[in-house]
Structure formats: C-alpha cells, structure tokens
Amino acid sequence: MQQSEQPRTGRVVFWQDVKGFGFLICQQSQKKLFFHIRDFVTKSARPELNDELHFRLSKDKHGRPIATQLQFADADKQQAQPSKTSQTIDLDYAEDVSLYFRSGFLMLLIIALLFGSLPYVLPILYIEASLFTYWLYQQDKAAAINGQVQRLPEESLQLYSFIGGWPGALLAQKKLAHKRRKFRFQREFWLVVLGNAMLIAWLLSQHGQEFIGRLALFGS
Incomplete structure (x- = not known):
C-alpha cells in the first residue's frame, strides 16, 4: 500500500x-x-x-x-x-478443548448411529457444533486483535463448520467481523457449507436412511 x-x-x-x-x-x-x-x-x-x-x-x-x-x-x-483486554490469548488451551470436543462429538455421533437415532440427534449436534465454533472464532479474533503470531489453523475452523458448526461460524463472521473479507477462506467456507448440506440431504434421503438402518445395532 x-x-x-x-x-x-x-x-x-x-x-x-x-x-x-x-x-x-x-x-x-x-x-x-x-x-x-x-x-x-x-x-x-x-x-x-x-x-x-x-x-x-x-x-x-x-x-x-x-x-x-x-x-x-x-x-x-x-x-x-x-x-x-489485550492479554495474550491461550490458543493452546483452545486447541486442547477442541480435542475434547471432537472426542465427545464423535462419541455422540457413534451412539446415535448405533441406535438409529441420528436424524433426531442432528439438531443437538448442530447446536453444540455451532456454539463451539463461535467460541473458536472468538478466541482467534481476540488473538488477531492482540497481534499474536500464534493463531488457530483455518483448517480447524473449517472442520468444525463441516461437522455442523457452520451456522455458528456464519454468525461469528458477521458479529465479530472475522474472516469475512478473506476471499480464499470464504470460498472454502461456502464449499464446506455446500458439502455439509449435501451430506445431510443424503442422510435424510431414502438411501441414507437405509444406510443408517444397516449401521444400527440397537434400533427397532
């Protein structure tokens, strides 16, 4: 400039x-x-x-x-x-919490599949993923404001959007003015949203329901 x-x-x-x-x-x-x-x-x-x-x-x-x-x-x-307000943000803590969240999220997903109840659990999964994704955006935004070299990997933010946290990510981008002006990130984000929408549409389709039924071990 x-x-x-x-x-x-x-x-x-x-x-x-x-x-x-x-x-x-x-x-x-x-x-x-x-x-x-x-x-x-x-x-x-x-x-x-x-x-x-x-x-x-x-x-x-x-x-x-x-x-x-x-x-x-x-x-x-x-x-x-x-x-x-400009104290260093501990992003190592955020990444540790991310690991626990991924473990808990995967466990809940597996349980839902085994009981054939994934369609009913999906809203809960989306709410949990969205709240957590919003929190991650907050942490990364605070680190950016402080000028910290360490930042949360963009791939991690996109991952949580893909597993259902994209509504929270979209809200964070608007409310926190974070990542919304980065063309490459936005391009990947909307591809992630499209991929998530296609996956959910398939899971709710007849073929998807048959697939969930075959995975269920304890369903009726």
Missing part, C-alpha cells in the same frame, strides 16, 4: 473494542477514516472515544483511504502498558 509522507492527526469518534476497529476524524481533511488495532505502531493502551491519534494516510485493498501507523498523541497513554 502506498502511504503519504506527511503525518496527520485525528480524533477517535467511534471505537468497537471487541472487534478491534474504529473511525477517526482527520483534523487536516475533516474526513472520517477507518483504523484497526493491528495498525498501531506499538502495543500500548486501547483507544477510547475522543483520543487524539497521530497517523499516516494509506489505502485498503479496495483503494479506500484508511489511517495506519497509529500512535497516541498523549505521551502517557502511548507508553502505558496494554490493558487486560
């Missing part, structure tokens, strides 16, 4: 701490500009409404002007320690 050499000053007029982005009004041009927490030069305090920021003008991938290389005009705030 091309950047101007002239530093500018702006005042924060909107800040969404959970999503890590906001808008400021440039004092030089009086234009409203988008900015993101990742574009701060140093990790210090979190922005708040009416904070004065120094920045350089740049453009996003769509050619729209944005504020980057941000610093607080207040020297004390610039040197302040990161707030509790």
